[in-house]
Amino acid sequence: MKNERKTTFLLITIPILALFVCFNTIPLIRGVIYSFTNFKGFGTYDWVGFRNYADLFSDARVGKSYLFTFKLAVVTTVVVNVISLILALALNSKIRAKSFFRGAYFLPNILGALVVGYIFNYFFTYILPAMGAMVGSDSMSKSILSSPDSAWIGIMIVCAWQAVAMNTIIYISGLQTVPEDVYEAGGLDGATGWKQFRYLTFPLIIPFFSINMVLSVKNFLMVFDQIMALTKGGPAQSTESISYLIYNNGMSGGQFGFQSANAVIFFIVIVTVSVAQMKFTGKKEEQL
Numbered sequence: 419m420k421n422e423r424k425t426t427f428l429l430i431t432i433p434i435l436a437l438f439v440c441f442n443t444i445p446l447i448r449g450v451i452y453s454f455t456n457f458k459g460f461g462t463y464d465w466v467g468f469r470n471y472a473d474l475f476s477d478a479r480v481g482k483s484y485l486f487t488f489k490l491a492v493v494t495t496v497v498v499n500v501i502s503l504i505l506a507l508a509l510n511s512k513i514r515a516k517s518f519f520r521g522a523y524f525l526p527n528i529l530g531a532l533v534v535g536y537i538f539n540y541f542f543t544y545i546l547p548a549m550g551a552m553v554g555s556d557s558m559s560k561s562i563l564s565s566p567d568s569a570w571i572g573i574m575i576v577c578a579w580q581a582v583a584m585n586t587i588i589y590i591s592g593l594q595t596v597p598e599d600v601y602e603a604g605g606l607d608g609a610t611g612w613k614q615f616r617y618l619t620f621p622l623i624i625p626f627f628s629i630n631m632v633l634s635v636k637n638f639l640m641v642f643d644q645i646m647a648l649t650k651g652g653p654a655q656s657t658e659s660i661s662y663l664i665y666n667n668g669m670s671g672g673q674f675g676f677q678s679a680n681a682v683i684f685f686i687v688i689v690t691v692s693v694a695q696m697k698f699t700g701k702k703e704e705q706l
Contacts, residue, residue, distance in 0.1 A: 453679035458672045470679035479655065480680060483663045486570065486656070491638035494574045498581045498634055499627070505582065506589030507615070520590070527583035535647025538576045539563070542648075566656035569649050573657055576644045581637065585630045592626030593619070628699035632692055639688055660684050 453470055457463035474480050509520050526534065543561045550558025562568040596619060604618045620627070642661040645651060651658035651666065658666075664684070668677030 449678045450682055452675050453682050455675045457675040457678075459669065459674035463675065466675070470676045471683070473676065474680055474683060479658070480660075480663065482655065483658045483660050487639055487641070487659045487661075490570055490574060490577070490641060490659070491635055494577050494581070494638045495631065495634040497574065498578045498585055499630055501578070502582050502585035502630065503589050503627075505586045506593055507619075509586065510590050510593040520587075523586055524583045526580045529580070531580060531643035532647050534580055535576055535644045538572070538579075539648050542572050563649055564653060566654050569653060569657045573641070573644050573648055576648065577638060577641060581634065585634065588626050588630055589623065592623035596622045624699070628696065631699065632695045635695060636688060636692055639691070 452463075454465055454467060455463040456466050456470075505523060509516060509523070513519075542563050547559050547561055550556075550560075562572045600618055600622070601614065604614055640661050641659050642665065645657055645659050645662045649657045651662050660680070661684075664677045664681050667673040668681075671677075
């Protein structure tokens with residue numbers, strides 16, 4: 419009986435493993451191989467060694483995309499987690515129609531990122547400027563997506579609007595693990611309001627905060643759909659994220675080998691950032 423169970427689990431695992439290897443591991447290995455070539459995406463290619471990697475560090479466009487991506491990821495992560503935590507505290511309290519509000523706030527996460535991006539593109543391009551013209555505001559009468567200085571704000575708004583939903587659910591899950599006895603004991607000691615949150619609630623939901631921070635940074639570093647729908651990297655390449663640059667120049671720009679090297683470096687950067695975050699937040703959990 420025990421051997422039959424092991425055989426069943428093995429038979430379930432093998433097809434999933436095969437799919438993972440075919441659609442994840444093999445393309446990853448091929449991408450690493452192409453990063454050492456001058457492959458254009460078609461035809462023949464030659465081996466160039468580490469030349470692509472060396473050129474990455476002298477390419478101004480690549481450096482600009484890294485700066486933009488990290489700026490967007492950091493700012494959006496802060497905005498999303500602040501809003502999500504406030505919403506979670508409100509939705510976890512004793513209010514009417516709590517289930518309805520939780521469902522309503524989760525709706526943006528169900529919609530596709532490209533669909534949301536195109537809707538906001540129309541809003542930023544036509545509706546908001548029309549409203550600005552009606553009230554006589556020169557700054558609002560122009561689309562924020564048309565300026566290199568403000569286009570990233572539009573992308574940040576769209577990313578945050580859609581990401582808040584999942585982060586809020588995770589924070590609510592964390593808040594529901596906090597025993598009521600803790601608040602009762604804290605209340606006897608005079609811990610209310612901000613003190614209650616700072617010294618009781620937040621230390622107990624640190625693991626959920628860590629999860630949200632790691633997932634947020636990782637997802638926003640890989641931002642692609644919103645940029646494709648809103649700006650396509652413009653204006654003047656000011657909103658060109660790393661993922662979009664890899665896709666655009668690798669697939670249609672004849673830089674498949676070069677952008678494969680960029681993708682390898684980007685993968686290492688994301689793993690490094692995620693591991694560093696987990697270690698940092700892990701130490702904070704131990705201290706608390």
